[in-house]
Amino acid sequence: MSDTKIPYKIYLSEDEIPKKWYNLRADMKKKPAPLLDTKTMQPITLEALSEVFCRELAEQELNETDAYIDIPDELIDFYKMYRPAPLIRAYCLEKQLGTPAKIYYKFEGNNTSGSHKLNSSIAQAYYAKKQGLEGVTTETGAGQWGTALSMACSYFGLDCKVFMVKVSYEQKPHRREVMRTYGASVTPSPSETTEVGRQILAEHPGTGGSLGCAISEAVEVAMNSDGRYRYVLGSVLNQVLLHQSIIGLEAKTALDKYGVKPDIIIGCAGGGSNLGGLIAPFMGEKLRGEADYRFIAVEPASCPSLTRGVYAYDYCDTGRICPMAKMYTLGSGFIPSASHAGGLRYHGMNSVLSELYDQGLMEAVSVEQTSVFAAAREFARIEGILPAPESSHAIRVAIDEAIRCRETGEEKTILFGLTGTGYFDMVSYEKFNNGVMTDYIPTDDEIEAAVSKLK
Numbered sequence: 001m002s003d004t005k006i007p008y009k010i011y012l013s014e015d016e017i018p019k020k021w022y023n024l025r026a027d028m029k030k031k032p033a034p035l036l037d038t039k040t041m042q043p044i045t046l047e048a049l050s051e052v053f054c055r056e057l058a059e060q061e062l063n064e065t066d067a068y069i070d071i072p073d074e075l076i077d078f079y080k081m082y083r084p085a086p087l088i089r090a091y092c093l094e095k096q097l098g099t100p101a102k103i104y105y106k107f108e109g110n111n112t113s114g115s116h117k118l119n120s121s122i123a124q125a126y127y128a129k130k131q132g133l134e135g136v137t138t139e140t141g142a143g144q145w146g147t148a149l150s151m152a153c154s155y156f157g158l159d160c161k162v163f164m165v166k167v168s169y170e171q172k173p174h175r176r177e178v179m180r181t182y183g184a185s186v187t188p189s190p191s192e193t194t195e196v197g198r199q200i201l202a203e204h205p206g207t208g209g210s211l212g213c214a215i216s217e218a219v220e221v222a223m224n225s226d227g228r229y230r231y232v233l234g235s236v237l238n239q240v241l242l243h244q245s246i247i248g249l250e251a252k253t254a255l256d257k258y259g260v261k262p263d264i265i266i267g268c269a270g271g272g273s274n275l276g277g278l279i280a281p282f283m284g285e286k287l288r289g290e291a292d293y294r295f296i297a298v299e300p301a302s303c304p305s306l307t308r309g310v311y312a313y314d315y316c317d318t319g320r321i322c323p324m325a326k327m328y329t330l331g332s333g334f335i336p337s338a339s340h341a342g343g344l345r346y347h348g349m350n351s352v353l354s355e356l357y358d359q360g361l362m363e364a365v366s367v368e369q370t371s372v373f374a375a376a377r378e379f380a381r382i383e384g385i386l387p388a389p390e391s392s393h394a395i396r397v398a399i400d401e402a403i404r405c406r407e408t409g410e411e412k413t414i415l416f417g418l419t420g421t422g423y424f425d426m427v428s429y430e431k432f433n434n435g436v437m438t439d440y441i442p443t444d445d446e447i448e449a450a451v452s453k454l455k
């Protein structure tokens with residue numbers, strides 16, 4: 001089919017929203033290593049995992065056999081508020097770059113939380129409600145996850161307690177107020193409301209807090225709630241990847257309508273949920289031998305878990321409440337520098353993606369933040385959307401691949417995930433615009449020091 005027939009935006013209709021999530025693990029011949037119970041160091045049982053997650057989420061976490069899992073009707077109704085998400089052909093960017101490549105992106109920023117995280121927060125809130133919980137607790141650094149979770153909880157009438165790293169709480173008052181508007185209680189961490197918070201404050205008066213500390217507070221509140229609250233996570237878990245498969249399923253349906261097959265699929269990778277969701281149906285075809293694609297994970301040079309980490313068992317959360325997962329990791333004690341892509345500052349990588357990478361089925365690259373912001377600015381100026389710094393990692397590599405096509409004359413089709421918008425990241429853009437943004441790349445010694453604790 002000729003290009004002229006492909007619109008700038010491919011919108012699906014509401015009844016084309018997927019009715020099932022796709023579980024990539026079902027098609028993996030060699031499965032990811034099992035999650036380990038931190039108490040016994042044995043593969044975790046459904047019973048034990050159900051104490052950490054809601055029952056149905058625990059089942060999803062362990063399910064390696066069902067390729068498709070029904071999306072409850074109540075969730076599909078919620079998804080209809082902001083889905084299907086458009087698949088956009090970047091005609092303007094292609095022209096600007098003078099590339100024969102064809103570039104498509106799946107845009108997940110069309111909701112108030114401004115990112116794909118709502119796809120999973122709403123599912124987690126639904127199962128929490130169904131199980132009769134009173135609410136959930138979580139931490140938030142940059143704020144996207146806290147915002148997405150507060151929207152989901154307000155919809156299902158659940159209480160939402162967010163511990164927000166104190167410096168972010170003070171520096172990002174707007175994100176904080178969005179969460180409060182949706183009914184969440186937002187506590188700057190460390191706080192006087194928890195044992196661990198009081199302890200940290202006594203030792204470090206005036207501290208601005210850290211993600212690890214916020215997690216510990218959120219975990220403590222859930223653990224002391226007599227089962228009324230659960231601690232929830234917005235990335236890295238297999239259940240989150242499963243929920244995010246809606247991104248890839250919609251993208252594939254849209255491309256299939258026009259007979260388009262991508263050659264290269266690119267996503268930014270923090271804990272791996274958007275990337276895992278975007279590539280899921282395509283990777284499924286590759287695993288079943290039906291088609292071939294190149295997959296590229298893009299991570300920040302400041303937090304390079306795939307490209308410089310080790311493949312080992314590690315804690316998923318610094319609160320050490322979740323089971324251990326075998327993954328590419330820098331060590332849960334690794335503290336990345338304060339980069340401007342807060343959503344990518346995660347020490348490890350989802351275990352499915354880690355295993356696919358280890359099997360050579362997916363590539364990974366790391367990029368520096370000044371070049372990421374240069375790509376973000378170029379993209380904003382020509383495509384109109386102001387991208388989140390996290391998403392701009394994928395933009396950087398999509399542009400690089402398109403430039404390579406210009407040099408070789410190859411007409412490759414590139415698909416990337418545009419996970420969100422950057423309206424709350426203007427302090428970072430300001431640094432970039434003023435030419436004062438720096439790139440921090442950890443030294444081999446720093447990485448060695450962090451991963452040596454795993455061995």
Ligand SMILES: *Cc1c(COP(=O)(O)O)cnc(C)c1O
Nearest residue numbers: 235270271272273274343390420
């Ligand atoms: C959280 C976030 C990410 C990274 O998380 P993944 O789980 O790796 O997808 C990417 N983009 C945006 C906009 C985010 O908020």
